[in-house]
Amino acid sequence: MITSPGRPTRALIWLGATVLVGTLALATRTVETHPRISTTLVWNKDIAPILQRKCFTCHTPFNVAFSLASFADARPWAAAIREEALERHMPVWAAAPGYGRFANDPSLTQNELDLIVAWADGGAPSGQTLDEEQTPSVPVAVEAMWDAGQPSSTTALAAYQVAAGAPAAVHRTEVTAPFTAPTRVHGIAFRPGNRSVVRYATVRDARTNRWLFTWTPWSTALHLPESAAFVMPAQARLVVEVGYVGSEAAVTDESQVGFYTGTDGGTGVATADSFAAPAVTVAPGAAHARTRGEWLWPETSALQALWIDPIEGLVSVDVSAYLPDGSVRPLLWLREPSAVWPSPYVYEDPVPLPKGATLRVTAYVASDATTPRTATPAVHLIRIPTTASTF
Numbered sequence: 001m002i003t004s005p006g007r008p009t010r011a012l013i014w015l016g017a018t019v020l021v022g023t024l025a026l027a028t029r030t031v032e033t034h035p036r037i038s039t040t041l042v043w044n045k046d047i048a049p050i051l052q053r054k055c056f057t058c059h060t061p062f063n064v065a066f067s068l069a070s071f072a073d074a075r076p077w078a079a080a081i082r083e084e085a086l087e088r089h090m091p092v093w094a095a096a097p098g099y100g101r102f103a104n105d106p107s108l109t110q111n112e113l114d115l116i117v118a119w120a121d122g123g124a125p126s127g128q129t130l131d132e133e134q135t136p137s138v139p140v141a142v143e144a145m146w147d148a149g150q151p152s153s154t155t156a157l158a159a160y161q162v163a164a165g166a167p168a169a170v171h172r173t174e175v176t177a178p179f180t181a182p183t184r185v186h187g188i189a190f191r192p193g194n195r196s197v198v199r200y201a202t203v204r205d206a207r208t209n210r211w212l213f214t215w216t217p218w219s220t221a222l223h224l225p226e227s228a229a230f231v232m233p234a235q236a237r238l239v240v241e242v243g244y245v246g247s248e249a250a251v252t253d254e255s256q257v258g259f260y261t262g263t264d265g266g267t268g269v270a271t272a273d274s275f276a277a278p279a280v281t282v283a284p285g286a287a288h289a290r291t292r293g294e295w296l297w298p299e300t301s302a303l304q305a306l307w308i309d310p311i312e313g314l315v316s317v318d319v320s321a322y323l324p325d326g327s328v329r330p331l332l333w334l335r336e337p338s339a340v341w342p343s344p345y346v347y348e349d350p351v352p353l354p355k356g357a358t359l360r361v362t363a364y365v366a367s368d369a370t371t372p373r374t375a376t377p378a379v380h381l382i383r384i385p386t387t388a389s390t391f
């Protein structure tokens, strides 16, 4: 059949129509799964590096929460990531901004938050080939590490078995620090044997029961300034409490505690103290109850770190210093601190406080639905020496 150029045959017209309809159908499907891209921000260049800093301590295949490590993992969560970030639910951090600056604050900066929101609102584009989307675009730690560097010495906890199907649990054990003589310890770290089951670990002095350090995924070591150190006796006994999540598969955890012992020859001693508010009981269905406790700051020194006992039902915790000159210095304000993520709060600049200051803790406790709840909110702290010039 001969046709004049420019006049398509009926068959070709039909073919064209079919292709057109097919294209429309495809376009409609495409719209459903891939929203229009209206941003130049892409996963691998702009978003993955933020999540690496702020989220991959928990959200990888080897950590305690589901993986967001690759685009393929994260894309279905784009809207949820936006929400969690905007509401500041993630990363986990209970300290209200403006009440103390903390070295271990993992919160998103405003710029990081803006980028995540703009990326999600703009259709959450990848910037990668389909193949690349399947694997993490930034390095992801695959095994347990000493995040803060190799300690000077370590001690291992006895292996702990998390049985298949086990619920969340807290395991307490004692270890002996590997010192044969009194030793100045400038830092303490913890290395979870299996990061997919360990939520937190708290280290205390077994003799005094004083708090020394808590590991959380975003807070992996405590380093004191060079001028200060804990002085640990030979064979110091430490109580280590590890919070485990439940696990579907049976898992063995072999965690370790690490110690950093400088060669400073200094004499400044770091001191662990604690005080509590009086116990308060809240009846089922009752309004929040308040309890308040005070503690006299014993000598001129600087506050290095605070830790609030992880107890259920805390609505808020405020710790402030009332100074002899009548001024008030807010130190920490926690809003709904989670009992399963008991973060330490380590000051970026240790807070110098004069002898005679009063530390006051004010805690609000929520009731339980069915049984009365009794709570004794406790504050643990680490003090280090100040130089006279600090005042």
Ligand code: HEC
Residues within 6 Å of the ligand: 051, 054, 055, 056, 057, 058, 059, 064, 065, 066, 077, 080, 081, 084, 085, 090, 091, 092, 108, 217, 218, 341
């Ligand atoms: C300290 C650990 C930790 C960090 C850090 C963390 N997350 Fe999470 N996240 C969790 C846990 C645990 C869950 C609960 C999900 C589960 O059971 O696996 C969760 C849940 C979520 C969810 C699901 C919420 C829902 O809708 O149920 C999103 C989305 C999320 N995280 C995003 C983020 C982002 C984005 C960051 C970083 C900005 C981040 N997370 C940092 C531990 C963490």
